[in-house]
Amino acid sequence: MTVVRSREVHLVRRPEGTPVHDDIALVTVDVEAGAGQVLVRNTAMSVEPYMRGRMSVDKGSYVEPYELNAPMDGFVTGVVEWSDAPDVPVGSVVVHEYGWREYVALAPSDVDVVDTDGLKATDYLGVLGQTGLTAWVGMNVVGRFKEGDTVFVSSAAGGVGAVAGQLAKAKGCVVIGSCGSADKVKSVVDDFGFDAAFDYHDGTVRVLLREALEKVDRPGLDLYYDNVGAEHLEAAIREMNDNGAIALCGAISVYNATEVVPGPRNLLLMIWRRLRMEGFIVTDHEDKRPQFLEEMTDLVRRGVVTSPETYVGHGIEEAFDGFLALLDGGAVIGKALVSLGTDA
Template sequence: NKQIVLASRPEGAPSREDFKFIDAPLPEPDAGQVLVRTLYLSVDPYMRGRMKDTKSYAPPYALNEVIKGGTIGQVVESSEPNLRKGDLVSGMWGWQQYAAVNTGDISLIDTGEAPITAYLGALGMTGLTAYFGMEDIGKPKDGETVVVSGAAGAVGMIAGQIAKIVGARVIGIAGSDEKCAYLKDKLGFDVVLNYKHEEDMSAAIERACPAGVDVYFDNVGGGISDAVLRHINRNARIPLCGQISSYNQEKPDIGMRPQTLLLTNTALMKGFLVSDYAKSFKEGRAKLAKWIKEGHIQYEENIVEGFEQTPEAFMGLFSGDNLGKQLVKVADP
C-alpha cells in the first residue's frame, strides 16, 4: 500500500522533496469501517495552505502523515450492511492506494448521473464552489458583465458558464492561449484575456468591459484582481473564492487597497468556503447535473496516470499545467 506523506513544509513553490513515498501494510478495517482501493485522487490548490503550519479554516497537515484530500475509490472489503464489495464511493482519505475508512466519512456515488471522475470536479467540490459562489454572492443577471479569473481551471470554467446561463456577458482571464481558445471557442466566453501577454491588465479589462464590471469571481488575487477591481460598477458583487497567486508567497503581497472603491461603489466583496454550504450540496449537485445533461455546462479534466505522479500533478497547479480539474488516475475500477 503506497502512501504519500508530507516530508517537509514547502518554502515558496512546493518541490518533489517536500513529499515522501512510503510502503505501508494493507490496513485492516475496524468495526464501522470498510477497506477502499483508490481509483482517482484530486489535487487542489487549498492543499498548499494546509502544508503551512499556520492557523486557517482547515488544520495543517502533520509532517509524516498521509496527505488528505478528495478521493474516489471502490470498496474491496466490507462487513458493513450499507456498503458492499464493488461499491464506488467518494471521501477524503487522500494520497494512498488503500485506506480503511469510517462508513460515515464516505458517500456512495450514483454512477447513473455522470462519469465517476465528475464527483471530484464538476459535480464535486470544485463545481459546487462555482455554484454557491455565483448563486449566493455573485448573483449575475441578464446583460451584466461578469469577470472570472483562473477561468480555465476547475472552478473558473464552471463559474463562467453559470453566468452565461443567465445571459451575462462573460470575460475569462487565464494563463495560456490554448486555455483562452478553449474558453472562447468551446465554452462561448465573450472575451478572453491571457494575463501573461497583457502588459497593462487594467487597460485590458477596460477594453474588455466597456460597461464596467458587475460581478468579479476571484480565484487568483494579486495584480490581476487589483486590475479588475479598478473597473467595478455600482453595486458590484465579488465572490472571493481563492487567491492562488499568493499561496506560495512567504510574505504578504501588498497591492492596491480596494476599500475606497468598494465603498464608493457600494460593492460587496465576500469570502466564502464551499464547506459552509454542505447542507445544500444535494440541491447544488442536482442543478449542476441538470445543466450538464442539457449541455449548458461542459467541463474538462486533466487526468495524469499513475499514483507516482501525484506530487507533480499537485505542483502543476501552480504553473498552470491543467485545463479544468486536475486529477490523478490511480487504478481502474
C-alpha cells in the same frame, strides 16, 4: 478482515515557497480493514490549490495544516473491494476524503456512494463535487448573479473558474475570463462559451480587461469572481459598475509568496461605487449542497455545463508532481486529477 499493501504520500517537512520533493515521502504500509468497515481502492484523486496552504502552519488559515509524517488527505474516487457493511457492498463507486494513498479502510459513514448513471465518477470531484459547489456558492450566494450581468472570472480555465463561467452563461450573463495561455483562452471561449477571454501574460491585466470589456461592448463589471487576487483584483475593482459585487474565492497568485503581498491600491473605489466584496469558504455552505447537486446534475446531464478535467499524473508516485503542475498552471484545463488506477 482483510489486509492489503498500499503506498501513500506523507508530508515530512513544511515547504518554504514552492514545495519540493524533499518535503514529501512515498511510504509503503499495510492497510487492514475489519469489522463494520469497507476497503476502498482509490481510483482518481483531486489535487487542489488549498492543499498548498495545508502544507504550512498558518495561524490565519481556515483549515487544519497537514500533520507531518502522516498521509495527506483530499477528495478521491474509489471502488469498494472488500466490505463488512451491507449498505456499501463490494463494487460500490464511492467518493471520500482520504486521497494521497492507494487503499484505505473506512467506516461506511466516511464514504458517499455516487450515482454514475450518465455521469463519470470523477464528476463528483469536479463539477458535482467541492469544485462545482465552490463555483455555485460563489455565483449564487456570494455574487448573487442575475441574468444580463457582466461577469469577470479569473483562472477561467481552472476547475472552479470554468464552472463559474459556465453557470454565468447558463444564466444569460455576458462573461469575460482570464487565464494563462493561448490554448486556455481558446478553450475558455470555444469549449466553455465565455464571450471573451485574455491571457494575462499578454500585458497588464488592467489594460487587457478594459480591452475585453470593449470587445463585449459592456461599460463595466457587475460581478468579479476572484480566484487569483493581487493584480487581477485591483484591475477588476477599477472596472466595477456601481453596486457591483466581488466574490473572493481564492488568491492563487500569492499562495507561494514568501513575503506579504500588497493589497489593491484602489479600495477608495469600493466606497464611491457602493461595491460589495465578500470572501467565502465553501465548507460553510454545506446546507446548499442538495440544491446545488440537483441543479448541477441537471445542467451536466443536459450538456449545458461541461465537466472539463485534466490528468496531471498517473499513479501515486506521480501525485506530487501532478500537484506541482496544478500550481504552475501549464496545460491544466478544468479539474486537475491524478489517476490511481486504470479504471479512473
